[in-house]
Amino acid sequence: MRTEFAATARLAIPLAAANLLQMAVYAIDVIFVAQLGTQQLAAITLATSVYGISLWCSLGLIGAVAPMAATALGRGRHALREMRRSFRMGLWMSLFAGLAVMAVALGGEPLMNATGQDPVVARMAGEYLSVLSFAAVPVVAANVLRIFVSTMDRAVIATWITVLALLVNTTGNWILIFGNLGAPALGLRGAAIASVITSLAVLAAYVAIIQSDRRMRRHYLFGRLWRPDWQRLGEIWKIGLPIAAITLAEGGLFGAAAFLTGALGGLQLAAHTVALQLAALCFQVPFGISQAATIRVGIHNGAGSREGVHRAGIAVLALTGAMAVIFAALMLAAPRLLLSIYIDTGDPANASLLALAMTFLLIAAGFQLFDGAQAVLAGLLRGLADTRVPFVMAVIGYWLFGFAAAWLLGFHTPLAGKGVWLGLALGLLVTSILLGWRWHRRERLGLVMKPD
Structure with a gap:
């Protein structure tokens, strides 16, 4: 290890x-x-x-x-x-x-x-x-x-x-x-x-x-x-198209969230944009770990080492969990300091924007673990060249749960923008659970190569 x-x-x-x-x-x-x-x-x-x-x-x-x-x-x-x-x-x-x-x-x-x-x-x-x-x-x-x-x-x-x-x-x-x-x-x-x-x-x-x-x-x-080399080009297309589709599904969810908050008012959209910039900044770390996960799992899988695949999973998930705790702690302990990167927190004219952005950032702190987990689990499964079923799971998590909850909570409850962010959190949670289940059952599903 x-x-x-x-x-x-x-x-x-x-x-x-x-x-x-x-x-x-x-x-x-x-x-x-x-x-x-x-x-x-x-x-x-x-x-x-x-x-x-x-x-x-x-x-x-x-x-x-x-x-x-x-x-x-x-x-x-x-x-x-x-x-x-x-x-x-x-x-x-x-x-x-x-x-x-x-x-x-x-x-x-x-x-x-x-x-x-x-x-x-x-x-x-x-x-x-x-x-x-x-x-x-x-x-x-x-x-x-x-x-x-x-x-x-x-x-x-x-x-x-x-x-x-x-x-x-x-x-x-x-x-x-x-x-x-x-x-x-x-x-x-x-x-x-x-x-x-x-x-x-x-x-x-x-x-x-x-x-x-x-x-x-x-x-x-x-x-x-x-x-x-048409055969290899076809293989890249077959594996890569679902990865591109997952990217579109996730990007589409957060793009749709911007439209939802924009429909709730300019203040809601401004706060959403600022808070999301910080969340996206933090996401780059688990995204990097996810890229490493794909390579490490691919190497072990090619060697026919089930134990190696298992160790790679433990390593990247533990590393992601540790980073998620650190980022969540920063968001909870110093939200004003983090938001000062983008807005003048000392200007009284920004008081409403700051208060709303801080609320969104607290929700972002809560879904750091799920956001990192779904990214890394997708990377782990990608290392096994498993992309089509994870795409379906991502659509279910992001859209059937995430977008639906964001719309319902944002427009049919008093939560407004906070409801949209809670919907995003639910989408990431469901996606991470589904991908985690598939990773856990990788051997029973025949995703891991057998040694020669």
């Missing part, structure tokens, strides 16, 4: 750090664009909602490469060849998925107009998306290579490359948005160009590091990249 805890931490810590830094990269765009005015800020918010959910779904699709490659590594026989097949076709899939994200992004303005958004804001968002769409393919491809370095037990590379992304994006925004160092002041379009440059820099960094490392270079990932 000590060895398993060490291996899990060696993967999870840099991946969680990379996830947190990635949130900082996105925040940089908002910080810079906010200085341009409220319309520009509204435009980038709308654009990010369209681009973000489609991008996350595409990342879920290529996430199938992780269990496939880890299982091949654990099996040992023909590991180099099998991993190379998976990652090459993962790069092919990143092209298809990235082009799909581009199509969604380019259709963003008509979608916003159809949903009754301000035409001026929709036009700004459409112009932003027309440039940002070119970042989609390199972003998805870079995530395939991130999975590769993590599978090779070099996850710290992902952390440092995300630091590079933060630096490039910050510099690009400063130069291109405001016209510093003699560059033209491009405003919102400059922010989009900076994001495209950042995506290309990240992809180039992964390629350069992989090619310069002797152990990783021997996998010959980029050799004969043009040759299709």
Whole structure:
């Protein structure tokens, strides 16, 4: 168990750090664009909602490469060849998925107009998306290579490359948005160009590091990249599509929660947005642990080690539980301090917003364990290449229980926004119970490989 805890931490810590830094990269765009005015800020918010959910779904699709490659590594026989097949076709899939994200992004303005958004804001968002769409393919491809370095037990590379992304994006925004160092002041379009440059820099960094490392270079990932392997591409699609669907189901639930709270009033929506930002920040840690869980379980499963799979489950669930307790304690002990990151807690004008956001944050503290558990359990099952049934369970938990409860409690009781958040908590609780049941019965269900 000590060895398993060490291996899990060696993967999870840099991946969680990379996830947190990635949130900082996105925040940089908002910080810079906010200085341009409220319309520009509204435009980038709308654009990010369209681009973000489609991008996350595409990342879920290529996430199938992780269990496939880890299982091949654990099996040992023909590991180099099998991993190379998976990652090459993962790069092919990143092209298809990235082009799909581009199509969604380019259709963003008509979608916003159809949903009754301000035409001026929709036009700004459409112009932003027309440039940002070119970042989609390199972003998805870079995530395939991130999975590769993590599978090779070099996850710290992902952390440092995300630091590079933060630096490039910050510099690009400063130069291109405001016209510093003699560059033209491009405003919102400059922010989009900076994001495209950042995506290309990240992809180039992964390629350069992989090619310069002797152990990783021997996998010959980029050799004969043009040759299709339709069988492996089909396997990635079969495993990855339910992962993308789970991402859409969860993202859709929290997106729907924003619409529900927005219908209850501007104050409710503002408090929801602030509290959810903090909850999302905390979620990046169990999300990193979930990514590590997929790789660790995949390796043990490929080796036919049921005991190894069991140890990996204990390690990631214990680590997730410990982090959940820490985050919940922080939310309960210092909610005002945490919220001061986003709002001026000393301004009397924000008193109502602060009080409501603190209430939401207390509910978020209560569901930290369930939120982390459902993410990690999905990662554990993903390591066994089990994705279709977990998708069905996620839809049941998120929507049949979570959304239904949020709607009922939010609009048919005096709880209002608090009812919406209690509905979210119920959805996460039910999902974690269902996924936990499936993980517990993994051997009886025949999900674990038998040793040769």
